[in-house]
Amino acid sequence: MVTKIRKSQRIHARIVVMDSDKEAVHQLMRLLGKEGYKVEAIEQINKMLEKIKNEQIDVLILAVEAWDNRGYELIPTIKKMNRFLPIIVTSADDSIETATRVREQGIFFYAIKPLDIKEIKLALKNALSKKFVSSGEALFIQKEEIQKAFDDEILDLADASKILKLSKPTVSKLVRNGELPASRIGNKWYLIRNQLLEWLRVTAAGNQRNYGTLILETMDEGVAVVDRRLKIVSCNSAYLQALDVPRDQIIGEYCYRVSHRSVVPCDESSCPVRQAFRTKRPVKFMHINYDSEGNEHYCDVIALPMKEKDGKVAHVVEIIRDNTETYNLNRHLNWIRSFFAHECRKTLGPIVMNISALVDENLSASISIERRDKMLLSSLCSLKFLHDMIRNYIISCKYETEKLQCNKKSVYVYKNIFPQIIEEFHPILSKKGMDIETEIKGERPIWCDPDFIKIAFSNLINNAVKYGTAKTKIVCWLKMTDDEFEFNILNEGVGIPHDKLYDIFNRFTRFGKLAISGTGLGLHVVKLIVEMHNGTLKAQSGYLIDNKPITYDEFYANENLYKMKDKNLRKFARFILKIPSGEDTQKMEV
Template identity: 25%
Template sequence: MGDINRSFKVLEGSFNAILNALDEPVVILDRNHKIVDANIAYLEFYSVKREEIIGKKDHEVINKLKHPSLLIDFEKIRKEGSSYKTLYCHYMDGQRRYIEVKAFPVFIDGEFINTVLISRDVTENVVMEYETEFLRRISELISIGAKIGEIYRVIVDGLTELMGYEIVSIYTLNNDRLQLNVTSFSAPSKLLKEIEEITGFSLEGYTIPLNKKSIFYDIIKKKKYSITDDIEKIVSEHTGKKIKPITSLIAGSYGIKSALGVPIMSSDKVVGIIGVASRYRLDEKDAFRLYRLALKVGLIIEKEYLYNELESSYRMFEDACRELGKSRDMYRVLIESSRNGIYIMQDGLFKLANMGMEEICGYNEDELLSIDPMELVHPDQDEKVKDIILRMKNGNLNDLPEEIEIKFLKKDKSIEWAVIKPVIIQYRDKPAVLGNVANITEIKLTEEKLLKEREFSESLVRSINPEVLFVIGNGRIILDCNEAVETMWGYSREELIGKNTEILCSNKTEFEELGERLHSALKKNTYFRSEIRGKRKNGEIFFAELSASRIKGEEEIIIIIRDITDRKILDDELNIRLKELEHSNRMKDIFVDIIRHDLLNPAGIVKGYIEVLLEIEEDEDKRKMLNTAFKASERLIELIENASKFSTLEEIEKIAMNEMDLRDVLKNAYYSVEYIYKQKNINIELPEKSVKLKANPLLEDVFSNIMSNAAKYSPDGSRVRVQIKEYGDSVGVDIYDEGIGIPEENKETVFNRFERLEKMGVSGTGLGLAIAKRIVELHSGKIWVEGNEHVGSVFRVKIPLKI
């Protein structure tokens, strides 16, 4: 019997050690969806206490957390006997978190017993995938020269669809810097419709006045982001009178609580604001994400402004040409009045040059008229451009391009970029070239910034570590991947680019089946997750987890791979331990039945015969031996009854509650152990206060056990005090003794099964306080022990008045 019990405790301890060693949150449900165990990671992740969830069904803890079991298809895993995995969005402390949940069924002898749920926070991976896709799309639009309005629309729609913000808007600052224009706006379609019905107009194009008390003014002045949770104040006080009527709609009906504004910078000057609003609390991570987008928007605005300026200058120049005619004096007026660089080249030299040319080249007019024009061309300039400049210098004016992009070498050897628009004219009755030179250095620098941003977005593909990231094109061809592929697969990045993804899979059948499931899923949504068996370059097979999403509006697919071989080993070991535990549980039930039915009856008979012998035996030595045997039989019966009672209590999940008087419960508890107090001449003080509560008669066993221990471990002639304390909707009972006390390190373990401190000649089974704790837990209460102020211990019990 002892060996069975010890084996059970070793198995149970090993199982708990493995369970709590796992980093991922793990919870175990029985066939009725009741929580039977959870590891430390689970309790910390969901911010719950063990006693709040153990023994309860998943729907009973729904108010505390969105329980992952609600997303599991239990019927499917019962029928198929295989694991099941899903992804769901969970809000923790007002933050959106993406949680992956995997369910493992446990079968014993073909019967479904338990389900093990393992959760994993994959928020960073999911958000990284979304952001990579989002930034790549914006960079592509910029590179192909998409209209600024189209880019704005992609940004606001992407922030609502991919990033999950309820309201997104882009504001641009007017030239007078006194008003903000709502350039682009995105929100749920129902909200947009209601706003238009209330205000009578669309928010896009609406102008917001700026004042010094405005939060928008503060963002522009300080050039820093601002987060606020007072959404009503923003809408009602900072957006103008026409918007004020929608305050209650946004803050009330749609529950928008938090808002964030980030400045859009261009040449160190604020030119607008990106604003987002959410039902959940926004923080610095959101601000950082928007800062990166704001940088892109600032570059777009700057490039648009410079191109508009350039086009304006060209139009002014062309209009002036038509008006001024061909006279030398008129050319001089035109040249000096233009904001661009203007020159006339004839016979291989400059004949005229304005102040604009001096600023671009760094030479004054006299110097320009005396130097070879080719000295202004940078040595690194493209040969084709050099040839065009040389042709103009030599008077070969046939087939000149409409514009030439040139890299100027200034007098101080610095570089300026410009665009020349050459026009063939008659100057002093001879052919010449009139050149309109626009400085595009700022545009080139802006384009370089945009290029770096695009390179940064693409570098994300190679920087995610330790996961492997692939970009897959048509025909399942690998277009790009990061450096981590070499560690996981053994291939270099160069070896894989251009290859079919089949090279990465363990066999062709699995590859085809995975491809069909992936493409089927991506037709319906933008996210897919599955486990695969990968094949390394050296032929080794390993387990991996695949996450995939399609780049919005494109054919390419982003795939992230994570090596889960170690986790699979742990999962398999966990399943083995679960089966061993189930077997051990069955053995425990058999053991308890043996105790309850096969040992208690013989023990009772032995005790009865000893009592009879004590009555008839007169020899003192024999009576002494019989008394020893009688006490041993009593202890054996107590052990059997307590073990049976504890086993029964462990299996009970709900007990009947009746109205009782706590004062009577305490008195009855004392009467059951009164003989101990009289034997040791111990005085007990019982409360006279009457307190009504809902409880089960088992509650009496809690206090009789504590009172029994108080008397057993206290010296003769000492005192035990029992007090009732009321705490609003709950009641407490404190029992003070003057015994040996309990060391600090043992104040929790004394409630464990078979845990006893120094016995001091006191008999017991080590189950009494464990039974008391279980009964208190069934009453949704607490039991603990503290040190008495002078000597001994204080046992405290606190339970609700109504369960």
């Protein structure tokens, strides 16, 4: 039941609004003023905290958009100063994430902009009903609550220097170095009284921990000390530098939130810290951690128990070694080993046998000319296959290590590059009975790296031959304008699964159910080359109906076509490559 608030009580209520949207503040003050409320707008954080400290606010209306859209970050500080102050939070962000993040901090009411004045009035009544005495008109805060909240009083540097009996510059230096627990709000530092007293108690307890800190600082690796609650109690500068966070955001936080950026702890069976507490022995595990950008890091996590005199383990030293570079190197080495053990042996074996037979006078005399041609053709195809796989892998590795250079110049693709590629594929095309049909529009040069463009075309044609149906045509379009060059290649064959159209260009992506040799790097390398030329690459697939390519989306959207889904329809795959022609080429004469 809501206690009715009289008009005179509304006038006595001290309501403060903090919002960067001045128009919204003015409108809220005007509407609440009509209801008899006396509302004050505050823009400066220091002034608001001073009023809270001096108990001069009864209800705070705080906008998420205040303080550079970080108004909600002030709530923990306000709660520590006066945990009984009702806080009404307003926000223009209607997302569930923002609402959850704000509500978890124990606010009184959460309202979405544009504000419903009826909701705000009801929230104010509910908030003020807890502040008023039912028989009186004066507003008061209970003395017992003030005494309980006093332990969490927030101090500035001057107050802290008096308690520590140190000069203000000395306290300021300790705060800036992260040696004192403090929070920065605006341009000022603030400390919580009970945290400051705890720091003083620990410091005065002896120099043992100070020596431990000095030892940690001598280590080049990031090191943290974790207690049985899995909370970090100490760390060295290398640990802070590796995570790029200030000390006050780490001390007292759960280790898995900091080191692994996870909201849940590791399973006990895979948590080295827990295992070290349980076994009282050093433990080492490999974990996959994620940085602020979501990138994977393969880290060795080493937990060393710190035993006390009675043999009990109160703390564990956690050392995290980022071995991502070593892990990737080993992965590449394992791939190369597997590649040469399987693909090279599989490819080189028949080549050696064919060539050995062809150069042996006795054997070659018994082999027909037609058979010799087939053996030679098979060997040439296998050698090209092997060459392309090694080349694609080298390009992929160089791109990852940023050692790939693009040397652009003006090139006539249709004259200087494309005919050479067609000639190189003649043996493979002949082996599968396939042919390439070419259509060229425009005779403009393009600004590109000819070697890389040749590799891109080669990989696309090789993909079309590899996954294409024997004795069919591969259709290529080359279109050149003043602004753009387009290469379009289409083949009939197995097509591309609908769910792989968007990840077909990822590294090592292959059609797992097809017994076709390959590394899954060809299309990935094409994408890298296109990106180096600031271009685009797109994959399409679907069905050939009356020799017309119909994409999956077009097929499923058309009811008449969809009725044919149970028929044995031919599939196609198409790749569309586009790169800018380049300003330099537009000035050249054709």
